[in-house]
Amino acid sequence: MTVKITIDGQEVNARAGDNIVDVAAQNGVYIPTLCYTRGKPCLGTCRTCSVKVNGSVMAACTIPVREGMEIDVNGDEITDMRKALVELLFAEGNHNCPSCEKSGRCELQATGYEVKMMVSRFPYRFTPHPVDHASRSIWLERDRCIFCQRCVDFVRDKETNQKIFSINGRGTYARIEIDVELANKMPADQVREAAELCPVGCIIDKTQGYDVPIGKRKFEVKSIRERALGGGHR
Amino acid sequence: MSRKLIIDPVSKIEGHGKVVVMMDDNNQVTDAKLHVVEFRGFEKFIQGHPYWEAPMLLQRICGICFVSHHLCGAKALDDMVGVGYSTGTPMLPTPEKVRRLAHYAQQLQSHVTAYFYCIVPDMLFGMDAAPQQRNVVGLVEADPELVKRVVALRKWGQEGIKSVLGKRMHGINSIPGGVNQNLSQEARDRLVNGEDGLISLDQVIDYAQDGLKVFKDFHDKNRAEVDAFAEVPALNMCLVDEKGNVDYYHGKMRIIDKDKNIIEELDYHDYLDYFSEATEEWSYMKFPFLKAHGREAGSVRVGPLARVNVTKSYDDSCPLAKAALEEFHDYTKGKANDMTLHTNWARAIEILHSAEQMKVLLNDPDLQKEDLILTPVDNAWTGEGVGVVEAPRGTLLHHYRANKEGNITFANLVVATTQNNTVMNRTVRSVADSYLGGKEQAEITEGLMNAIEVGIRAYDPCLSCATHAMGQMPLVVKVLGADGKMIDEKYRCAS
Numbered sequence: 001m002t003v004k005i006t007i008d009g010q011e012v013n014a015r016a017g018d019n020i021v022d023v024a025a026q027n028g029v030y031i032p033t034l035c036y037t038r039g040k041p042c043l044g045t046c047r048t049c050s051v052k053v054n055g056s057v058m059a060a061c062t063i064p065v066r067e068g069m070e071i072d073v074n075g076d077e078i079t080d081m082r083k084a085l086v087e088l089l090f091a092e093g094n095h096n097c098p099s100c101e102k103s104g105r106c107e108l109q110a111t112g113y114e115v116k117m118m119v120s121r122f123p124y125r126f127t128p129h130p131v132d133h134a135s136r137s138i139w140l141e142r143d144r145c146i147f148c149q150r151c152v153d154f155v156r157d158k159e160t161n162q163k164i165f166s167i168n169g170r171g172t173y174a175r176i177e178i179d180v181e182l183a184n185k186m187p188a189d190q191v192r193e194a195a196e197l198c199p200v201g202c203i204i205d206k207t208q209g210y211d212v213p214i215g216k217r218k219f220e221v222k223s224i225r226e227r228a229l230g231g232g233h234r
Numbered sequence: 235m236s237r238k239l240i241i242d243p244v245s246k247i248e249g250h251g252k253v254v255v256m257m258d259d260n261n262q263v264t265d266a267k268l269h270v271v272e273f274r275g276f277e278k279f280i281q282g283h284p285y286w287e288a289p290m291l292l293q294r295i296c297g298i299c300f301v302s303h304h305l306c307g308a309k310a311l312d313d314m315v316g317v318g319y320s321t322g323t324p325m326l327p328t329p330e331k332v333r334r335l336a337h338y339a340q341q342l343q344s345h346v347t348a349y350f351y352c353i354v355p356d357m358l359f360g361m362d363a364a365p366q367q368r369n370v371v372g373l374v375e376a377d378p379e380l381v382k383r384v385v386a387l388r389k390w391g392q393e394g395i396k397s398v399l400g401k402r403m404h405g406i407n408s409i410p411g412g413v414n415q416n417l418s419q420e421a422r423d424r425l426v427n428g429e430d431g432l433i434s435l436d437q438v439i440d441y442a443q444d445g446l447k448v449f450k451d452f453h454d455k456n457r458a459e460v461d462a463f464a465e466v467p468a469l470n471m472c473l474v475d476e477k478g479n480v481d482y483y484h485g486k487m488r489i490i491d492k493d494k495n496i497i498e499e500l501d502y503h504d505y506l507d508y509f510s511e512a513t514e515e516w517s518y519m520k521f522p523f524l525k526a527h528g529r530e531a532g533s534v535r536v537g538p539l540a541r542v543n544v545t546k547s548y549d550d551s552c553p554l555a556k557a558a559l560e561e562f563h564d565y566t567k568g569k570a571n572d573m574t575l576h577t578n579w580a581r582a583i584e585i586l587h588s589a590e591q592m593k594v595l596l597n598d599p600d601l602q603k604e605d606l607i608l609t610p611v612d613n614a615w616t617g618e619g620v621g622v623v624e625a626p627r628g629t630l631l632h633h634y635r636a637n638k639e640g641n642i643t644f645a646n647l648v649v650a651t652t653q654n655n656t657v658m659n660r661t662v663r664s665v666a667d668s669y670l671g672g673k674e675q676a677e678i679t680e681g682l683m684n685a686i687e688v689g690i691r692a693y694d695p696c697l698s699c700a701t702h703a704m705g706q707m708p709l710v711v712k713v714l715g716a717d718g719k720m721i722d723e724k725y726r727c728a729s
Contacts, residue, residue, distance in 0.1 A: 098404065099283070099291035131282065133639040139284055206640070209286040213407065213415040214400025 005069040020060035020071060021049050029073055030225045032082060032111045034089075034199050035148035036061035045149050048085050048111065052078050079115075086112055087120040094126060094143035095200070101210050102201030104217030108146060110224035129175065135183035137191045139204040145176045146200055155194045157182045164194075165203075176202065253686055254516075255666045263671055266663035268655075268690065269517050277645045285314055285636040288645070290406055292632065295647070296696060298347065300404050301340035301395060302625035303647075305333055305483070306632040308408030309621030313503075314636060315410040316614025319484065320503050328603045329412035334483050335595045336398040336407060337623065341482065342442070342588040343391030344626035345538075348694040349445050349581050350384040356691070357452040357578070361684040368684075380444060386433045387441045390425070393432055394592065397421035412607035419602055426596050435593055439554070442589035445582030446558055453579070464574035464668075464689045466660040468533060469497065469524070470540035471653070473624050480545035482624040489524065489534055490544050492570050498524060502622040505631060509648070521655045522648060533656035536628025537693060538580035543570040552590035558583045574661050577692040584626075625650050627694055651695040661689040 001016040007029050014023040019042060021031050035046040042061040049060040052072035060071075072078055089108060097103045129142035151165040164182045167174050186194070188207070195205040214220070222230075252269040276295050280288055289307025293300040312318030312325070319325075351370045358376060359368045366372070374381045392402045397417060399405025407413050428434030433441065453460055473485035487505070489498040500508050512521040512529050524532030534540070542563075548556040562583060565571070571580075595601060620633045628650030635644040651658075669682040 096291070098294055099287045101287070101290075131284075131641070133284075133641060139640070141284075204284070209284075210290065210406050210409050211414055214405050216415075 003065055003067040003069075005065050005067070005071060007071045008074050014065045016066065017064045020051060020053070020063050020065060020069075023065050024060065024071070024073060025229050028229060030114070030228050031060050031073055032086070032114055032224075033061055033228070034107055034111060034146060035150060037150060037154070037197070040154060043149050043153060045147060046085070046089070048082060048089075050078065050082055050085065057081065083115040083117055084121065086115050086117055087122055089146045090117070091120040091122040091124050092127075093146065093200075094129065096143075100144070100201045101204065102144075102198075104214065104220050105212070106201060106219075107199035107224060108144075110219040114223075114225055127172075132178055133206075134180045135178055137186065137188070137206050138178060138183055138194070139206050140176065140178050141202050141204055142175055144200040145202040147174060147176070148199055150197050150199065151176070151194060151203060154197060155190070157185065158187075158190070159185075253662055253690075255662075255670070257670065261670070261672055263663060263666045266659065266666045267514075267516060268659050268662050277647055280634075280642050280645045283642050285311060285634065285640050285642055286410060288632075288634055288642060289408060292645070292647070293404055297403060298344050298696060299340060299625045299627065299630075301336050301399065302623050302630050303632070304399070304406075305337055305408055306621040306623050306625075306630050307634075308333070308410070309484070309623070310619035310632045310634050311410040311621075313619030313621070314616055314634065316610040316616055317411045317608045318619055320616065320619065321614070323608065326412060326605050326608055327600045328416055329408075329606055329608075330483070331595055331598060331600050332398055332413045332416055332606075333408055335417060335592060335601065336395055337483055338588045338591045338595070339391050339394030339398070341626050342585060342592065343388050343395065345581050345585045345588065346384060346388045346391060346445075348626070349578065349585065350381075350388075352691055352694070353578050353581075354445075354448055356684070356688050357448065361688055362681045380448075383441045383444060387438060387444075390428075390432055390438050391588075394425055397425060409607070411609060414606070416603060416606060417601040422596055422601060425592075435596060438589050439586075439593060442586045443554065445585045446579075449579050449582045460575045461573050462668075463685075464661045464664040464692075465572050466574060466657060466664050467492065467572055468535035468540075468657040468660070469527075469531075470543040470570055471534040471536050471629055472541040472544045473502075473622060473629065474544060478546040479548060480541045480624065484623070487622065487629065488544055490570060492572070494543070494568065494570055498526070502631065503620045505620065505622075505633075505648075511648075511652075517655075519655050520652055522653055523656070530656070534653055535657045536650050536653040537577065537626075538584050539571060539574075539577040539692075540628060541624065542580040542583060548587060549594075551594045552587055555583055555587035555590050558586060574664075574689055574692045581694070627651055627696055628653055649696065651693070654693050654695065658690060658693055658695060661692070662686055665689045 002013050003016045004011060005014055006012070007024055007027060012023070012027045021033055021036055022038065024031050031049045031051060034048045035043040036049060044059050044062040047059050050057050051060045052075065053063060054070055057078065090112065095108070097109055100106065103109060131142060132140035147167065149167065152163060152167060155164050156162060157164060162182060164179050164186070166177050168177045169175055191205050195203045254267050254269060255263060256265045258264050274295065276292055280291055283291060289304045289311060292307050293304040295303055309318060313320040317323045355368045355370060355373050359372060396402045396405065399407045407415065424430055424432060426435045428437060469489050469491055471487060471489045473481050474488045475481040475485045478488070487500050487502050488496055491497050498508060508524055509522050510525045512523065514521065521529065521533070523529045524534065526532065542559060545559070548559055550556065562579060617638065618635045620631065622629060622631045630650055631648040633646040634642055636642050665685045669685060
């Protein structure tokens with residue numbers, strides 16, 4: 001069923017039930033996302049896709065479109081709110097882009113550029129997060145985790161469908177964990193997929209590092225906005 | 235009554251320094267100290283990072299000779315993963331040549347920056363000239379054509395770096411066992427033919443001779459002053475190949491004395507057996523020395539002057555630089571040259587040498603080949619690596635250790651400016667002595683201040699790289715309340 005909605009005052013037709021992020025992209029409007037992966041169930045954890053729906057702030061990836069919705073994506077207030085959310089992610093972790101091998105391929109970094117973030121308005125917390133390198137092929141760099149939970153939900157043991165990653169603890173004590181036994185069973189291509197799925201440089205494939213030259217890295221070849229608007233898996 | 239003269243800050247060097255000259259009642263200079271007042275800490279905060287991040291993170295110590303730091307780290311990682319020189323494994327030709335190309339490009343642009351932007355104004359206008367004139371802007375007014383050539387030369391060097399590392403500064407190319415890309419034919423052609431806003435390789439070789447001409451003019455007019463300015467003794471050290479010629483990327487560490495006798499020659503992996511470092515509570519920069527020769531006698535000079543002193547010759551493929559080097563060697567009749575301002579002569583020779591070496595490489599088809607990485611065999615991991623290269627300012631060393639999981643547990647960087655610490659202090663004292671020694675009405679003139687700075691600047695010191703004291707270091711910490719009053723104070727002496 002088709003419904004009519006407005007995005008930033010523009011009336012568009014959309015298929016009922018599609019989420020706002022996808023509908024906006026189909027109509028050439030980019031909404032930044034970090035936890036959402038097109039084609040997979042929405043997680044709604046990062047809130048980076050926040051928009052105003054009929055005046056209320058909501059995470060666009062979690063909201064199916066309905067007839068008559070008025071969606072504010074690029075208004076000043078909501079744009080700054082999204083920027084603040086990205087800044088908070090930078091302030092909470094310890095993100096050192098210059099030496100991070102995910103640089104150029106990192107969705108958080110690319111989104112930071114998209115929301116025009118220069119520096120966080122919030123004080124950086126500099127909380128130490130111990131790395132976990134017990135797994136044979138995965139280096140877990142907790143300093144960079146943004147708790148998107150992509151790995152928790154979408155990376156599973158091929159045999160048992162058990163989760164390999166999990167979040168342990170709550171609030172500021174939360175941390176990403178890895179089941180080393182299951183991780184050690186992961187075939188090489190699944191390790192690479194997990195590292196690619198991680199929007200930041202938290203899940204690092206130990207067998208690869210800085211293998212893609214500067215200028216040829218994912219978001220240098222095609223920006224995160226172009227990828228989002230171009231359809232398909234980002 | 236003893237007096238203390240202070241010059242703070244010393245300008246037109248990389249980083250910040252302070253000079254203190256002490257005089258006694260008889261108006262004799264009793265001591266002179268170059269204080270390095272910055273503190274960095276790279277050796278500490280790399281710990282806990284995965285080993286493969288070291289060359290990427292530690293190159294950020296410097297915005298000038300970052301390629302040297304990157305390559306030094308990469309060589310250490312080659313060792314660590316089991317495909318480095320410590321394991322007797324020769325590097326594949328393409329990655330080694332790609333690394334060398336970036337290194338020579340950096341040496342070219344670094345030397346051009348130091349020489350023309352910082353040093354030539356001193357030569358052209360004289361040490362007593364007003365600071366307003368004695369700078370690169372004054373140079374633009376005095377000789378705009380020269381400056382245009384210098385800017386073009388520097389740009390070409392920087393684009394050479396970018397062609398390999400992807401960025402003009404802090405790019406990434408070297409990874410354990412090799413490189414992540416070769417030099418594309420397109421990038422090679424651009425550097426050779428001078429397309430897209432670049433000068434051509436032939437122009438580079440032409441422009442690279444400007445530095446020598448400037449030095450010769452200056453030297454011819456001021457021979458006595460230049461030669462007598464801060465002639466200070468020191469051993470000379472650099473990496474050499476099997477022929478005893480300088481090798482900026484790899485070789486043995488050779489140390490020679492005034493008569494060019496080889497007093498030590500070592501595999502740099504054994505540096506801890508040969509070198510020790512002294513510390514002083516008045517400086518964050520340490521004082522390395524050869525253990526067997528003691529703190530004073532065992533201090534070495536590194537950098538352009540040391541390299542042209544140590545090298546027997548240059549390869550025939552670099553004829554212009556080779557001829558310039560022979561003239562340099564003839565000047566001191568086979569002895570090592572201790573004249574501080576001749577460092578600038580040596581730097582001008584190396585500008586040309588870098589350009590000619592790049593010419594050789596850019597005509598080598600190996601740079602476009604695809605065999606880029608040497609993969610270690612199972613159980614090749616050594617967990618430890620040492621890398622040494624000849625950075626523009628001299629011999630640079632990175633030493634890392636990592637645990638079995640790949641976590642960096644130890645890092646030691648011995649940078650060129652640190653090696654030069656003692657000889658720089660000797661230079662400062664020599665200058666102060668010649669200006670102030672024995673004079674009843676000793677006063678700090680602009681000329682003295684300039685002369686001390688000129689002496690230091692000859693080393694092109696990179697104080698920002700050189701300050702990374704380990705363990706106990708001299709540190710004062712104060713806590714002030716909102717009213718400006720001190721709440722707490724802690725002072726710690728050097729261990």
